Amino acid sequence: MSATIAIAIFIISYIFIISERVNQALVALSGGVLLLLTGVYKWNDAFTNYIDWNTVALLFAMMVLVSITKKTGLFEYIAITFAQKVKGKPVPLLIGTAILTAIGSALLDNVTTVLLFVPIILTLTKLLQLPSFPYLLTIIFSSNIGGTATLIGDPPNIMIGQAVEHLTFLSFITNLGPIVLIIFIVMLTIVVWLFRGKLTNNQQFSDQLMKMEGSIYLKKTPMLYQSVTVLSLTITGFLLHPIVHIELTTVAVCGAILLLLLTEKEISTEKIFQEVEWVTLFFFIGLFMLVGGLQEVGAIDELAKGIMWLTQGDLPYTALLILWTSGIFSQIINNIPFVAAMIPVINEFQSYGMANLDPLWWSLALGACLGGNGTLIGASANVVVAGLAEAEDERISFSLFLIYGIPLVLISLLISSIYVYLRYLLPFQQML
Template sequence: MSSTIAISVFVVSYFFIMTEKINRALVALSGGTLLLLTGIYQWEDAYSNYIDWDTVTLLFSMMVLVSITKKTGLFEFIAIRFAQKVKGKPIPLLFGSSLMTAIGSALLDNVTTVLLFVPIILTLTKLLELNSFPYLLTIIFSANIGGTATLIGDPPNIMIGQAVEHLSFTSFLVNVAPISLLIFLVMIFSVIFLFKNQLKIKDESFVNQLMEMEGEHYLKKTPMLYQSITVLSLTIIGFLLHPVFHIELTTVAVCGALLLLLMTEKEAGTEKIFEQVEWVTLFFFIGLFMLVGGLEEVGVIDELSRGIMWMTEGDLTYTALLILWTSGLFSGIVDNIPFVAAMIPVIKEFQSYGMANLDPLWWSLALGACLGGNGTLIGASANVVVAGLAEGAKQRIPFVRFLLYGIPLVIVSLIISTIYIYIRYLLPFQEAL
């Protein structure tokens, strides 16, 4: 009975999130509250076990940093300079912004990167009167693909790296980065082909105006500018040094946000900064974690994980490919974090069945969970953040429209990953038998 209730609440909530007729945060929180009222779990369980407060706090902290920095005009300055470098041409602009997003997501994390880049892209598309949808779409895709490439780029990779001692930062670069680069190139050229008619300047006078603009005029050269640049840079350095000092990314972000708030209190005002935080996005995350927690509480995710082990009967090839596709398709529907958390102990159990080399399974899980997030607008944290920022700028991304591009990309990504995993890991294993 409890399984039926949890699944029903999730499906109904997901339907209303897709239709977008009711605010998505309200829908998710209502679904989570229904799970509390029906006794699927207690509030203590939701608060302690299912709501990922690290993710929520990291998002909040980065939103604070970005909100303060935005007041200095830094994003407008970067946007204008970047657009002038590519001479306002829409396709180079799309490629350049996507490449920077992918690199940023690999070196930082994809949520932090989209928080930094989306305001810049929204500024540029408004300036050149371009359709923002292709640019926001590629930022989401690039963030998830770039985040796949490194240990710190996406939460599932961090979880896998913490669970498996021998999988280091270098291991991810060597094993996952090459295929991520290939998928990125396939994605960007596909988007350019699909949107080539929209990636055109309607009036060359916009480009002329852009080239004549002085980016420095947008910079407010007050102490807050230099304070923002310094603290934001220190925060990013802190992220990069995570593998060295092992300080949690959330801790670094919170310290950065608090430090900048203290330094800019008189000029920016804490209350005004808090008003600019995307609260709808944060509460949507809380509700989404509660919905997925319901599935986890009644054992749906765990049963799905164990079903993989039962179906493959311990065969390495079948197990690796089934994990890849299951995690890829499932991660487009619910957040990939609880699925990966459930899969890690299951994969570890395979050693007791005589499976000595588990690395192909870990790479399958990482690729599937990270790339599968491109499937829907709620498939990954970065997607939800971009949607929230876009909606705040009155450039809403329709759920179904995103689905039409996201699902095909996931299928293509998983096909490419299947070939890669089979040739690089599974074929040599079979030949050695």
């Protein structure tokens, strides 16, 4: 009975989220509360087991850092300088946005990258009178694709790296880097082709841009130097994560608190907290509660076990099925809990005599990370971008995103299937 209730609440909530008639955070939280009222799980279980407070805290900390830094005019300065480098031309601006987002997502993590980059792009699109949707869409796609390349780029990769000791930072780059580069080029080509008609250059705004002095936007007060220093230290902490083994959330929270303490005289903490995207944070909490209901009744575990039962231990079939299943379901239930359910199941294959599990891990990473591009709730970065855009009255439609997201996921999974087969499965079959 509990399983039926949990699945029904999830499906109904998801329908309301897609319809966008009610605030998405309110829908997700309402679904979570219904799970509590119907006894699917208790609040203590939701609080301790299902709500990923690390993700929530990381988002909150980065929102604080970005909010303070934004008041120094740094983002406007970077935006104007970047736009002037490409002479305000829309297509080069889109390509540059994609490249910077992908690199940032690989070296940091995709959530942090979009938190830093979206304010810059929204500033630029308003300045040049360009539609923001193509750029925001490109940021989401690039962040998820770029984040796939490294251990710290996307939460699913972090979880896989923590579960499998021999998969190092370098392992992720050498195994996933080549295919990520191919998919990124394909994605960028498609996006530029689709939006070429809307990305027209307005010479008047471009000329105005080239005459602007970006430095006049910088407020050269102590807060500017404090913000840049603390933000740089935080990013350095992210990069040193594989060496110092301090959690990314810890680094981000320490950076946020330090910057709040340093800038308290210039801007009050209360004002900064008022500017945090609380709706986005509560949407994450509600989403984790909804998926937690599926975990509590064993729905996700049964799905994972069903995949393994279908493959009967055949490595090529298992790898490709994991790739496609994780890619498809990560669009619906968010890739973090799905990967959490799949990790112990893949480990079980060792008991079936399967010695080399690496192709399965790479298939899971590719499917979960790339599948996140399918919907606005498929990955954490998507939700964050949507929240930041809505705060600036640049709302991204859930249904419109699906039109572009799902085809890209299918293309990405097809390319990944060819890559996985040629690099891992074909050599394995030749050894038999």
